[in-house]
Amino acid sequence: MNKFKTLSTLCLTLLTLVSCNELDELTEFDVSQNLNATLRVDITEDSGGEPQSWSDSTTIDISDNAEIQANLDLIESVMINSLTFKILNFEGEENAMVTDASISFGDTTIDVEDINLNDNTTIYNLGTTAQLNTIANTLKDVSEITIAVSGTVSSTPVKFDVIISLDVTTTINIL
Numbered sequence: 001m002n003k004f005k006t007l008s009t010l011c012l013t014l015l016t017l018v019s020c021n022e023l024d025e026l027t028e029f030d031v032s033q034n035l036n037a038t039l040r041v042d043i044t045e046d047s048g049g050e051p052q053s054w055s056d057s058t059t060i061d062i063s064d065n066a067e068i069q070a071n072l073d074l075i076e077s078v079m080i081n082s083l084t085f086k087i088l089n090f091e092g093e094e095n096a097m098v099t100d101a102s103i104s105f106g107d108t109t110i111d112v113e114d115i116n117l118n119d120n121t122t123i124y125n126l127g128t129t130a131q132l133n134t135i136a137n138t139l140k141d142v143s144e145i146t147i148a149v150s151g152t153v154s155s156t157p158v159k160f161d162v163i164i165s166l167d168v169t170t171t172i173n174i175l
Helices: 002-026 066-070 129-142
Strands: 028-043 052-061 075-092 097-105 108-112 144-153 158-173
Touching: 028 052, 028 066, 028 144, 066 158, 075 129, 108 129, 129 144, 129 158, 144 158
Parallel strands: none
Antiparallel strands: 028 158, 052 144, 075 158, 097 108, 097 144
16 A cells, blocks of 8 residues: 555656646747848958958847847747858959958857858858857847957958848747
8 A cells, every 4th residue: 555655646746747847838939030130341441452450240139029029028048049141242352351250249259260252152150059058148138239240351442241140049938
């Protein structure tokens, strides 16, 4: 009889734990969004073939999404599924390159490999898992983050767009 009570208690405990997890899942929903930022680099002065540094910044805000805005205090987690950038609309020297490039998201800086500005077909993946998690945690805490892009272009004048894309999933827990 004692074994039956122990087994019954164990089964009841397991059933309660499973039910709580299922209830927790019922109170959560995910909001997926693609956040895009475009930075226009426009260095018009002729550097005489000398490298020239540049930088620019913009902000993104996950609360631009109405569902997230309505539930800002209920955000359970933010996950960055992918972080990419590409170069578009290049005008300038045929063999122009960007070196010493980096993209910062708040306090998280990601170094970028050298970029051939004539190649507007390559999509560059950015960040380690740790860096993406740090950016995601910042977005969870403050919803808005500043993106700063910098680098050195091999010669000027040049014009090009840096298109940054974040695929983000925000989990909201309504209870």
